[in-house]
Amino acid sequence: LAQGFRLKEKPRPVSTSWPDEPISDLIVNPLMVAVTLRALPLLPYIIDATQAKLSPKGDSSFYTTNPICNKKNCVNPFSPGLMDLPRLENLIWQCSPSGEVQKYVSFCKDAIDYDAAVPTNNVTAPINKIVLSQDSAASTMFFYHLNGLGYDAWEFKKPEEFEDPCVRSVYKLSCMTYFPKNQAGCKTGSQIPFMRPCRNACGSYLDQCKVECCDASTQCVFAEDTASGIKQSGYFNQDGPSAFCTGGATRMSPSLLLLFLLGWHALPERRFLFGSKHIMAVALLFCACNLQGCSLFIPSHRVPNWRKEADYLVQYEFVPEGQPESAATLNSCRSAVPGDKVCSGRGQCKPWSHAPLKVDAWPATYTAFCECDYHWADPECGTRRKSQIKAFLISLFFGIFGLDRFYLGFFYTGLAKLVTLGGLGFWWIYDLVRIGAAPTYALNYKVAADLPHWLFMSIVVLLFTALGLLWSLDSYGRLRKKRRSEAMQFMAEGNEPLKKDDEPLNAWGGKWHGGYGSLPDYPSAHAPYVTRSA
Numbered sequence: 001l002a003q004g005f006r007l008k009e010k011p012r013p014v015s016t017s018w019p020d021e022p023i024s025d026l027i028v029n030p031l032m033v034a035v036t037l038r039a040l041p042l043l044p045y046i047i048d049a050t051q052a053k054l055s056p057k058g059d060s061s062f063y064t065t066n067p068i069c070n071k072k073n074c075v076n077p078f079s080p081g082l083m084d085l086p087r088l089e090n091l092i093w094q095c096s097p098s099g100e101v102q103k104y105v106s107f108c109k110d111a112i113d114y115d116a117a118v119p120t121n122n123v124t125a126p127i128n129k130i131v132l133s134q135d136s137a138a139s140t141m142f143f144y145h146l147n148g149l150g151y152d153a154w155e156f157k158k159p160e161e162f163e164d165p166c167v168r169s170v171y172k173l174s175c176m177t178y179f180p181k182n183q184a185g186c187k188t189g190s191q192i193p194f195m196r197p198c199r200n201a202c203g204s205y206l207d208q209c210k211v212e213c214c215d216a217s218t219q220c221v222f223a224e225d226t227a228s229g230i231k232q233s234g235y236f237n238q239d240g241p242s243a244f245c246t247g248g249a250t251r252m253s254p255s256l257l258l259l260f261l262l263g264w265h266a267l268p269e270r271r272f273l274f275g276s277k278h279i280m281a282v283a284l285l286f287c288a289c290n291l292q293g294c295s296l297f298i299p300s301h302r303v304p305n306w307r308k309e310a311d312y313l314v315q316y317e318f319v320p321e322g323q324p325e326s327a328a329t330l331n332s333c334r335s336a337v338p339g340d341k342v343c344s345g346r347g348q349c350k351p352w353s354h355a356p357l358k359v360d361a362w363p364a365t366y367t368a369f370c371e372c373d374y375h376w377a378d379p380e381c382g383t384r385r386k387s388q389i390k391a392f393l394i395s396l397f398f399g400i401f402g403l404d405r406f407y408l409g410f411f412y413t414g415l416a417k418l419v420t421l422g423g424l425g426f427w428w429i430y431d432l433v434r435i436g437a438a439p440t441y442a443l444n445y446k447v448a449a450d451l452p453h454w455l456f457m458s459i460v461v462l463l464f465t466a467l468g469l470l471w472s473l474d475s476y477g478r479l480r481k482k483r484r485s486e487a488m489q490f491m492a493e494g495n496e497p498l499k500k501d502d503e504p505l506n507a508w509g510g511k512w513h514g515g516y517g518s519l520p521d522y523p524s525a526h527a528p529y530v531t532r533s534a
Contacts, residue, residue: 062300069214070412073149073166076309078211078218079202080145080170081177083313084137086232088177089194093117095186096127101179104131107139107352107367108175110160114246116179117192136367138178139352140331143369145170147379148312149209150444154371157352166209173197173205176247184243198240201247217304316379318342332380333368343370346381377445385448392436392451396459399428404435409443436460 077083094117101116102109104127118130146153146167156162159171180195202220205211211218223233236245318332319325321341329335332342333349342349350371372381386408395404400422405414422428436456439446 063215066214072212074213075148076311078306080174091119094120104128111175114181142174169205169208181246195246196236198245199235200239202235213305215305343381346376347372386442388447389451
């Protein structure tokens with residue numbers, strides 16, 4: 001039916017221009033149009049049916065792994081603040097006065113464009129301190145999640161000023177999680193439910209950060225029982241903006257592409273630069289790469305791939321000296337007491353808030369995080385960075401074979417660089433300058449800035465000077481060889497005896513005569529030469 005039929009079909013010559021025919025000859029079948037319009041509401045269910053579902057009805061604990069997929073930004077938890085949603089929902093939330101929360105927000109000021117609720121737990125406290133605690137929780141989750149993704153969070157102290165879409169989406173989702181909006185029409189001071197972030201706010205984060213765990217387990221809406229018996233659920237099952245959830249965003253789906261294809265193929269057949277068959281083939285290829293099959297004969301697993309990753313909240317936890325692991329908390333700069341070893345002894349606490357309230361107070365009333373020594377990274381300075389000078393020297397001597405990419409943790413691009421021999425040299429030069437000019441990102445965190453800039457500049461200048469000299473010598477040698485070949489060819493042609501028919505003529509039609517003492521044959525109109533009389 002999507003092919004379409006003409007009411008009146010008659011032969012016509014093939015032409016790339018618009019056919020000069022009555023419009024009645026191009027009307028599509030009304031039955032086809034009616035069936036197409038009725039089929040459009042069923043399209044989301046058709047797309048959902050193409051997803052791999054191996055579990056019994058009502059049970060979504062089975063997952064299938066794409067064997068040719070490459071994981072990217074698959075961390076545990078896969079979104080910022082995900083594990084705090086049940087705890088936040090159990091708090092007592094109060095409707096705040098309009099515009100009151102925005103007065104005291106610091107870090108999340110640019111992400112909160114609505115009236116946010118405040119947690120009370122039946123404890124009387126000034127609203128500025130409550131908002132400060134919410135802001136601290138949001139900035140902490142932002143800081144830790146960026147570290148979990150491999151970013152150096154200190155570079156994004158003001159995320160609203162950066163164009164990185166992933167960083168901005170982490171920023172917005174963190175603030176939406178800890179600053180739920182007021183319930184619509186609530187009365188100031190009344191108790192209201194916790195408004196979870198909308199599912200498309202989570203979907204926007206997954207798209208912007210290109211989160212891929214290769215088993216479709218990063219679902220924004222889910223409900224499951226954890227190993228500890230806690231009921232864990234995801235985001236609110238509705239797109240924002242909505243009166244029932246916080247935030248709003250859009251997430252692209254193959255549904256739009258399929259709708260376009262259905263409408264495209266329902267049109268009368270035309271002659272375009274690229275035929276409809278080619279467009280259809282490319283579009284179907286795109287859909288095939290984005291939808292999973294429904295084969296029941298593929299391996300499956302119950303534990304999502306993202307849960308198999310190390311929990312970065314546990315990996316970066318702080319355990320005070322002499323305390324059991326059960327006393328672990330996040331952020332040694334906020335949890336430690338004077339005399340404790342903070343930042344693993346490899347850094348120092350530095351204020352994160354734009355305007356700290358009391359820097360000299362204890363316990364701290366501002367948000368602070370570890371700023372590590374240049375050789376160390378992560379929130380507690382426990383991860384050693386890759387060395388910039390090592391990466392530069394590897395790139396200098398072995399970069400043509402992609403070993404610098406392997407050292408930084410980029411296996412697939414290193415393999416491509418090896419196969420292409422450094423992109424015929426251009427990729428090698430690009431990586432050499434990129435690695436040496438400034439600390440660049442490895443797979444996790446930036447490399448340590450241990451390469452002196454003067455050393456990099458000296459090596460690069462000498463290298464390019466040597467390459468230029470070699471190029472000049474090679475060009476001169478090839479040019480000299482070419483001139484020598486031309487000279488030898490000219491000499492060979494000059495020593496070749498002339499045939500009788502090939503003897504050149506002079507300007508008067510006579511033949512040239514060479515040699516000393518010889519005279520040419522000048523034209524004389526058959527007159528005798530003038531001679532001296534005896």
